[in-house]
Amino acid sequence: MQVKNLAVRARLRSPWESIDLGIALARRYWWQLFIVWLLPAATLLTLCYWLFPESPMLSGLFIWWLKPVFDRLPLFMISRALFGSPVSVGTALRHFFSPNRRDWFLWLTLRRLSPTRSFDMPITVLEQSGGKARSSRIGVLHRKHSGAATWLTLTLYHIEIFLLAALSMLAFLFIPEQYAEGIEWMPLLQGDTLWLEWLYNALYLLIMAAVAPFYIVSGFCLYIGRRIELEGWDIEIQFRDFLERQQRERRARRRETPGTASLILLCSLALGTMLSAPPPANAETVDTPQQGQERIDEILAGEDFHQMKEISGWRKKEVDEVKEKFPQWLIDFIEWLIDFIEWLFERSPEDTESDSDFEWGPEIAKILELLFWLGLIGGLGYFGWKHREAILNSLQWHSSPKEQQAPPETLFGLDVRQSSLPADVCAEVMRLWASGDKRASLGLLYRATLSHLIEDFAFYFGDHLTEGECAQLVRARQLETEEELRPVSPTLSHFVQELTANWQQLAYAHRPPAEAQVSTLCSQWQEEFGNDR
Amino acid sequence: MxxxxxxxxxxxxxxxxxxxxxxxxxxxxxxxxxxxxxxxxxxxxxxxxxxxxxxxxxxxxxxxxxxxxxxxxxxxxxxxxxxxxxxxxxxxxxxxxxxxxxxxxxxxxxxxxxxxxxxxxxxxxxxxxxxxxxxxxxxxxxxxxxxxREEEKAPVALPDSTPLPPPQNLQQADQQALVSLLERHDDLSEARQRELANLLEPMTRKRDNEALAYLRSVGSWLLGGRG
Known part of the structure; x- marks a missing residue:
C-alpha cells in the first residue's frame, strides 16, 4: 500500500463527506463491483431455486444473510483500485475465496447484524487483524465515525426496501386497467404464489447487488477518511510532493548550468577583448552554489521579505436590507380564520343541541390530560436519567470518601507551596519591610499563612474564592469543627481575619499598615505557625 | 483526483x-x-x-x-x-x-x-x-x-514553539500542510508526527524531535507568529 498512489484527494473530511466520496467512487467503478457482487450471489440463488423450489422465503433470507461473504470481494477490488493497481473482474472472481478466509464465521453470526458492518469490514479484510488487535483498532477508529457508519447502514437498508417497493409499484402502474380489475390480490399479497415469490427474490437480489457497491465503498471511504485523519496522509502526500518538486528543480538547474556558464564565459571574453579590462564585480562574490544558496536563504529570511501591514478602515458596504415581515395575505388569512372560529362558536350551542348529544369537551380534556401525564412522566424520567449520577451520589450519604482534591499551587497570583517560603518567614518579612518593599513583605506573610492553612490544616481554597471568603472559611471552622479535620483556635481565626484585612488594604487600596501592626502580626504568626516547621 | x-x-x-x-x-x-x-x-x-x-x-x-x-x-x-x-x-x-x-x-x-x-x-x-x-x-x-455549510473553525491550542522563517519555494499547499501538522499535534500520534517530519529530512537536515520542533516553528511563523 503506497499512500502516494491514492486515487482520491486526501484531505480532512467530515464523516458525511467521506460517505459522499464513497458514493462518487462507487459510481465510477459501479459496473465491476456490481458484477462481482452479483455473480456469486446469483449462482447461489439459482442453486437454491433448483434444490428447494418450495421455500423461496428461506432462500431469500439465506442470500440476504450471506451478504458479508459477497461484500468482501468488491471491497478487495475497490481497495486495489484506490491505491492505483486495479484488478479485473475475472481475476477478482478467481480469488473469491481468499479474502473470505479470515473470520468468516464471526461475520456470519455475531457480527451479521452489526450496524457498522461496512466500516469494520476493511479491518478484517485489508488489515487482516482479528481478536484483541481488531477490537482495540475498532475502538480507535470508531471514536468519531461510528455514528455516521450506523446511519449509513440504516439508510441504505431502507433504500433497498424502498427501491423494491418502487419497482413493484412501477410494475403495477404498467398493468392495464381491464386486467387489474380481474386480478385476485389477496393470494398474491399473502405469498401463496411461488413464482411471484421467486420473482421477488430475483428482483431483491438485483437491488442488493446494485446498492451493495455504494454501501461497501462508502464504508471503506469512511475507514480511509478516519485513517487520513489519524495518520496525516494528506500531510505525507504533500511533503512527498514538495520533495519531488525540489529534486526536479535541482536536476533542471544542474542541467542548465554548463550551458549558461559557457555563455557567460563567452560574453565576458568578448567584452574583455573589446574593453580590454576585467568586468567590474558589483555584487559580493560567492565561491560555491552551496554558499550562494545559504546567502539567498539568509536574505530571504531578513526583514525585507517578511513585512506585514495591517490596513483597517471603514468602507460602506452595499447591502440590500431584506425586511422580514409577515406578508399581508397571511395576516388577512389569520384574521379570517379568527372570524371563522368565532362564527363557529356562536353557532355551536344550537349545533350541539340539534346534531347529537356527543360532547367534545370531556373527550378533548381526556386527551389533554393523557398528554400532560405522559409529558410529566417523560420529563421526570429524562431528568432522572440526566442527573442520575448526582442523585445516586446524594443517596449514598457520604458513604464513599470525598475525592481528594489536589491543593492549589497558586492563589490570587501568589505561590502558596510551602517549599517556596524562606526558612525564617518573620525575619524575611521584617527585612523586606525595612527595605521599603511593603507589598512584598506583607504579601509574603499572607502567602505563608495561606500555605500553612492549606498544608497543616488541610483547608481547601478553590480558585473561585476571594481573600475574604478564605477568611470566612477559617472562621467557619473555628465555630463548628468537623471531626476528622484539625480544629482552628479563636486566636488563629482572629489573626487570619486581621491579616486578611490588612493585606486587602495594602493590596487593593495601597494603604500600608503601621510598622507596629506588622510586627504584631509577625509575632502572632510566629506563635501560630512557628512550631510547625 | x-x-x-x-x-x-x-x-x-x-x-x-x-x-x-x-x-x-x-x-x-x-x-x-x-x-x-x-x-x-x-x-x-x-x-x-x-x-x-x-x-x-x-x-x-x-x-x-x-x-x-x-x-x-x-x-x-x-x-x-x-x-x-x-x-x-x-x-x-x-x-x-x-x-x-x-x-x-x-x-x-x-x-x-x-x-x-x-x-x-x-x-x-x-x-x-x-x-x-x-x-x-x-x-x-x-x-x-x-x-x-462552511463551519467556523474553532481555534486550536498550539504547542509552544518559537516562530522561524520558512525556507523558500514553499507553495501554498506546502504551507497548508505545515500548518496542518502544527494544528493537529493533538490528533496525530507523536511517533507519526516524527515520521512525517523525517520525510522532509533532505530539506531540514534534521531528524526526529529536532525536525518536528523545526517544522512546528515554521508552521507557527506561517500562522503569523514572529519570534
Missing part, C-alpha cells in the same frame, strides 16, 4: 469552492424534516379536533401547505436551510453558489413529485447517486445544489 468539491469561477476570476452533499446526509435531513412536519400536523390535528368536519378541511389545507411550502419558506428565508438540513449542516444554493431564490426554490420543491415517482423518491435517490454533484431531478431543473 476524485473529490466531491464543486468549483465555480466568477467573471472576476475568483474561484469559489463548495463541498457538494451526497444522498445519505440529504436523506437523513429529509427524514428529520418529515418528523418535524408530522409533529406540527399532529399538533394542528389535535387543536382542530373540536371543529368537526371543518377541522378536517382546515387540517388538509394545512397539510398541503406544509408539504409544499415548508421547504420553500425555510430555504429562501433561512439561508437555504430547513431544520433538517440545519441539523446536518447542509444548505441549498443556486449552482453559481449564490443564495437560492424564490423561483428556484419553488421549482425544486414542486418537482419533488417527479423525484418521488414511482414510489418513495426512488427516482430522486437514483438521480442523486448517479449525478456528478448529487443533484436530484428537481435540483437539475431549478439549477440548484445542496452543499455543506
Amino acid at each position: 476524485l473529490d466531491t468539491t464543486y468549483n465555480v469561477e466568477t467573471p472576476e476570476g475568483i474561484d469559489l469552492r463548495a463541498r457538494a452533499a451526497g444522498p445519505v446526509p440529504r436523506i437523513l435531513a429529509y427524514a428529520v424534516d418529515v418528523f418535524y412536519r408530522s409533529l406540527i400536523l399532529a399538533a394542528i390535528g389535535l387543536a382542530l379536533l373540536f371543529a368537526g368536519v371543518a377541522g378536517i378541511g382546515i387540517w388538509l389545507v394545512c397539510a398541503f401547505l406544509l408539504e409544499w411550502f415548508y421547504p420553500v419558506f425555510f430555504e429562501v428565508l433561512r439561508r437555504g436551510q430547513t431544520p433538517g438540513k440545519k441539523a446536518f449542516g447542509l444548505m441549498v444554493v443556486n449552482d453559481n453558489l449564490t443564495p437560492v431564490s424564490w423561483g428556484a426554490s419553488f421549482v425544486r420543491n414542486l418537482l419533488r413529485f417527479a423525484d418521488f415517482m414511482p414510489f418513495a423518491y426512488a427516482t430522486g435517490v437514483i438521480s442523486m447517486a448517479l449525478g456528478r454533484h448529487f443533484q436530484r431531478l428537481g435540483d437539475l431543473a431549478a439549477g440548484t445544489l445542496v452543499v455543506y
Whole structure:
C-alpha cells in the first residue's frame, strides 16, 4: 500500500463527506463491483431455486444473510483500485475465496447484524487483524465515525426496501386497467404464489447487488477518511510532493548550468577583448552554489521579505436590507380564520343541541390530560436519567470518601507551596519591610499563612474564592469543627481575619499598615505557625 | 483526483469552492424534516379536533401547505436551510453558489413529485447517486445544489514553539500542510508526527524531535507568529 498512489484527494473530511466520496467512487467503478457482487450471489440463488423450489422465503433470507461473504470481494477490488493497481473482474472472481478466509464465521453470526458492518469490514479484510488487535483498532477508529457508519447502514437498508417497493409499484402502474380489475390480490399479497415469490427474490437480489457497491465503498471511504485523519496522509502526500518538486528543480538547474556558464564565459571574453579590462564585480562574490544558496536563504529570511501591514478602515458596504415581515395575505388569512372560529362558536350551542348529544369537551380534556401525564412522566424520567449520577451520589450519604482534591499551587497570583517560603518567614518579612518593599513583605506573610492553612490544616481554597471568603472559611471552622479535620483556635481565626484585612488594604487600596501592626502580626504568626516547621 | 468539491469561477476570476452533499446526509435531513412536519400536523390535528368536519378541511389545507411550502419558506428565508438540513449542516444554493431564490426554490420543491415517482423518491435517490454533484431531478431543473455549510473553525491550542522563517519555494499547499501538522499535534500520534517530519529530512537536515520542533516553528511563523 503506497499512500502516494491514492486515487482520491486526501484531505480532512467530515464523516458525511467521506460517505459522499464513497458514493462518487462507487459510481465510477459501479459496473465491476456490481458484477462481482452479483455473480456469486446469483449462482447461489439459482442453486437454491433448483434444490428447494418450495421455500423461496428461506432462500431469500439465506442470500440476504450471506451478504458479508459477497461484500468482501468488491471491497478487495475497490481497495486495489484506490491505491492505483486495479484488478479485473475475472481475476477478482478467481480469488473469491481468499479474502473470505479470515473470520468468516464471526461475520456470519455475531457480527451479521452489526450496524457498522461496512466500516469494520476493511479491518478484517485489508488489515487482516482479528481478536484483541481488531477490537482495540475498532475502538480507535470508531471514536468519531461510528455514528455516521450506523446511519449509513440504516439508510441504505431502507433504500433497498424502498427501491423494491418502487419497482413493484412501477410494475403495477404498467398493468392495464381491464386486467387489474380481474386480478385476485389477496393470494398474491399473502405469498401463496411461488413464482411471484421467486420473482421477488430475483428482483431483491438485483437491488442488493446494485446498492451493495455504494454501501461497501462508502464504508471503506469512511475507514480511509478516519485513517487520513489519524495518520496525516494528506500531510505525507504533500511533503512527498514538495520533495519531488525540489529534486526536479535541482536536476533542471544542474542541467542548465554548463550551458549558461559557457555563455557567460563567452560574453565576458568578448567584452574583455573589446574593453580590454576585467568586468567590474558589483555584487559580493560567492565561491560555491552551496554558499550562494545559504546567502539567498539568509536574505530571504531578513526583514525585507517578511513585512506585514495591517490596513483597517471603514468602507460602506452595499447591502440590500431584506425586511422580514409577515406578508399581508397571511395576516388577512389569520384574521379570517379568527372570524371563522368565532362564527363557529356562536353557532355551536344550537349545533350541539340539534346534531347529537356527543360532547367534545370531556373527550378533548381526556386527551389533554393523557398528554400532560405522559409529558410529566417523560420529563421526570429524562431528568432522572440526566442527573442520575448526582442523585445516586446524594443517596449514598457520604458513604464513599470525598475525592481528594489536589491543593492549589497558586492563589490570587501568589505561590502558596510551602517549599517556596524562606526558612525564617518573620525575619524575611521584617527585612523586606525595612527595605521599603511593603507589598512584598506583607504579601509574603499572607502567602505563608495561606500555605500553612492549606498544608497543616488541610483547608481547601478553590480558585473561585476571594481573600475574604478564605477568611470566612477559617472562621467557619473555628465555630463548628468537623471531626476528622484539625480544629482552628479563636486566636488563629482572629489573626487570619486581621491579616486578611490588612493585606486587602495594602493590596487593593495601597494603604500600608503601621510598622507596629506588622510586627504584631509577625509575632502572632510566629506563635501560630512557628512550631510547625 | 476524485473529490466531491464543486468549483465555480466568477467573471472576476475568483474561484469559489463548495463541498457538494451526497444522498445519505440529504436523506437523513429529509427524514428529520418529515418528523418535524408530522409533529406540527399532529399538533394542528389535535387543536382542530373540536371543529368537526371543518377541522378536517382546515387540517388538509394545512397539510398541503406544509408539504409544499415548508421547504420553500425555510430555504429562501433561512439561508437555504430547513431544520433538517440545519441539523446536518447542509444548505441549498443556486449552482453559481449564490443564495437560492424564490423561483428556484419553488421549482425544486414542486418537482419533488417527479423525484418521488414511482414510489418513495426512488427516482430522486437514483438521480442523486448517479449525478456528478448529487443533484436530484428537481435540483437539475431549478439549477440548484445542496452543499455543506462552511463551519467556523474553532481555534486550536498550539504547542509552544518559537516562530522561524520558512525556507523558500514553499507553495501554498506546502504551507497548508505545515500548518496542518502544527494544528493537529493533538490528533496525530507523536511517533507519526516524527515520521512525517523525517520525510522532509533532505530539506531540514534534521531528524526526529529536532525536525518536528523545526517544522512546528515554521508552521507557527506561517500562522503569523514572529519570534
